[in-house]
Amino acid sequence: MDIVTAAMIIPGGALLGIIILAFVHYHLQNNSVPYINFRHAKFFARKYVSDRPLHRYFQSMGIATPLYLIVLLTILAINVTVLAISKGQAVLIKRSGETVLINLILLLVCGRPNVFSEHVQVSQQFKNFTHKWIGIVATAECVVHLTAALSPIRPGTRPFTSAPGIAGLTAAISIAVLGVFSLPFVRRHAYELFLNTHIALTVIVIVAIFLHLIPFDFSQPSITLLIIAGSLFALLIAARIGISLWNRAEVRILEENGLLKANIKLERPRQVCAGQYIFLRVPSTSTLSINESHPFFIASWDHDKGNETKAKNVTALIQRREGFTRLLREQPQAMTAFIEGPYGESLLADDYGNVILFASGIGVAAHLGCIKQLLNARDQGPTRTQVISLLWEVDKEEPWEAAIKMVHELLAQDADRCKRETPDWTNANDRFVFKYTIFVRDHGPEISSDSKRGRQHWKSGALNAATVLGQELAKVGLEGQRRTRTLISVCANREMTDVIRLAYAETLEVERARREEVVLHTYDFHPDAADLPTEVHVPTV
Ligand SMILES: Cc1cc2nc3c(=O)[nH]c(=O)nc-3n(C[C@H](O)[C@H](O)[C@H](O)COP(=O)(O)OP(=O)(O)OC[C@H]3O[C@@H](n4cnc5c(N)ncnc54)[C@H](O)[C@@H]3O)c2cc1C
Incomplete structure (x- = not known):
């Protein structure tokens, strides 16, 4: 097996490993590990791997349990190994670029809840954790790629004069800006800014990498990886818009001492499980709100008369905050809403x-x-x-x-x-x-x-x-x-x-x-x- 094939297989193995670990984590949490019927084995796994809280220092970085730490170390080990075994600068440049693209695909898969990731039975907490750390690793690899590409350039020469060079620099800057706008401070105080820049900069990164790879050589893995990433991104956005438009609803807001109760009548009944949430979009709240959708737990639901397995009316309890929720008002008439979901793991209580x-x-x-x-x-x-x-x-x-x-x-x-x-x-x-x-x-x-x-x-x-x-x-x-x-x-x-x-x-x-x-x-x-x-x-x- 040549080194490039190995470099392609190892990240694939990493993805598989992460999915398996996440799968085990989900089932350990829900106490439903298939195939492991030994009570002591389950007890051992929960006690030492999936449920033992780590030191506060780790927790502050989102590394909640040893299982999270194992996943993080696996991600780091695989990425570092792939770069470390690169012999020569040209191979390092090529490989760091390819690992950025592989990580980009993983980032798209385990980002915001979507129709595809919902079928992988993994908690959103775990997906968010994986998304965050793969994002950090991809940014570091981008720095390695840039440094390795620039190091042979002699002082006095201008590196970014060609179109692919400028496109590469644009992608690198966009990734850095994306990292800054993802900091907890921004997410907490300007969530919409974080979300919109995330989507816009991802588009810029994908387009810039396409331009960076001109002239296309289809025998190279990078172009295949980029086509996969671009198609996946387009598919996810299209699915989100399509699902929202398909799941139209009417929402009636009631207010009691500041707490809002949103009674949502779904045009198409949906299957609902305890502990799930929906993304609610109410375009009439403000001019920009067509672009906003917010998650709320389904606090109650009524089954559809014709179909006992699906819910027709769902209720969410909403606490007023500073943005979208501040604009929601009790109104005599129902408002048009668009719903995405329900998402979230079912509790199996x-x-x-x-x-x-x-x-x-x-x-x-x-x-x-x-x-x-x-x-x-x-x-x-x-x-x-x-x-x-x-x-x-x-x-x-x-x-x-x-x-x-x-x-x-x-x-x-x-x-x-x-x-x-x-x-x-x-x-x-x-x-x-x-x-x-x-x-x-x-x-x-x-x-x-x-x-x-x-x-x-x-x-x-x-x-x-x-x-x-x-x-x-x-x-x-x-x-x-x-x-x-x-x-x-x-x-x-x-x-x-x-x-x-x-x-x-x-x-x-x-x-x-x-x-x-x-x-x-x-x-x-x-x-x-x-x-x-x-x-x-x-x-x-
Ligand atoms: C899985 C989940 C379930 C939730 N269920 C409920 C619920 O049942 N009832 C309820 O009142 N609240 C719930 N929330 C919180 C609710 O989504 C936010 O309070 C709401 O989005 C705030 O909107 P805003 O524009 O008024 O907030 P802002 O005042 O702009 O921000 C207030 C806080 O909400 C966060 N926030 C803002 N927009 C979003 C978003 N689109 N997604 C996630 N977080 C956001 C911000 O980071 C900030 O910390 C839930 C959140 C999550 C993640």
Whole structure:
């Protein structure tokens, strides 16, 4: 095998490796690893590879667990090896250019959620992580390519006079600008700028590389790779526009104390799973909003009358921010909207006996759909679900009244089922499945420090996630559900998510002795934190 063939095969192997690792990661998270039926093997893999949180320093770089670190080291090792085995400057120039193109294809595949990547069962968090690091590696390779190409040029001569030279420089500058506009600061404060420059600069990079490669030599791998990248990009953009136009909808906005409820009537019913989200585009909000689509969890849905597997009406809860969401207003008439999705991994929560859901602020929207799906299944007959416990922290009660009402509708659904199953209410308490505890940080005088209203508990003060998780797991043990699996799902601010990850790692130490299996799932959306105590003590769970 010659060196160029090897250079082509190795990145292909890397892609395959990443897909396999990501696949294993997804199934470990969902506790559904096919073919591995040994409980200890699964336990070992979760404890040491997929679920053990790394040091804070790694976490701040997005490297959440050893599995993420393995993927990162694999990406680095393969790319460095391909460049390091290049003998001579000409080979290095050629190979660094080709690896940039291979990485460009990978970047397109694992970028924003799309119809193709949704079929690879990998969490979006994992795809975002891979996208980020492949982007960094591709930028570094671009620097290597440029440096290697410029180094033989003698001082006094002008390097960028030919059209391919200028095109190459344009591509390199565009990649650098793209990197700057992708910094977290820009994404946080000017998301639309980040997104639009990302798309525009990708077009410029692809066109500039085409011009850089003139005259085309179709025997070279670079031109084939570029055609693949260009076609893939065009296909993804066309698919996104096509899907949005195909999935037209009518949206009616209701507002309650600042929280928006978007009731979306889909023209074409869609299959919806708990924990999924849609991208919502409402062109009438402003002149530029045709270009904006924003992700929102599906908090609730009604099945289509003609087709019980598909949803016709979906509801999203929307918290006002500074851009698109600030412009959404309650209006008497429905507005035309375009929907992309639903996207996102399905939680498979019905495989678990105990489901513990942590949320902060608008993170509750991710869980409402999950609770609804579990209660709907329970309405149809016996299921594995024995306990659904929602633990939700809010800053104040008033702004969340619309969401609290939705939670109460779910409590009522659970109570109705109990009534149907036990008309005389004997042992009715044992039959309830769903309960919630709300932690109000800035509570008024009307809430005592711990007030109980049936299956709702109202507490004043912040949610101490580690302690509460310990208590919930202990309750699960005491209430006799020890031999069923437990799912902990978190859609909360970063601080709370980190505390739960650490506390969960401690449960892995004792899991084998105490419980059947406890699985952690975290969403990639972290609602902004309220002012949390800076020091968080993590007691043993
Ligand atoms: C998977 C997912 C599910 C979400 N579900 C909900 C939900 O159910 N309810 C809810 O209120 N919010 C949800 N959000 C957050 C919501 O998408 C943003 O609050 C919204 O896009 C802000 O729009 P804006 O123009 O008003 O924001 P801005 O005020 O411009 O920005 C506020 C924040 O939102 C982020 N943001 C802005 N636009 C986008 C975008 N297109 N995609 C991702 N992040 C963006 C910015 O980085 C910034 O941190 C979800 C986010 C994600 C990633």
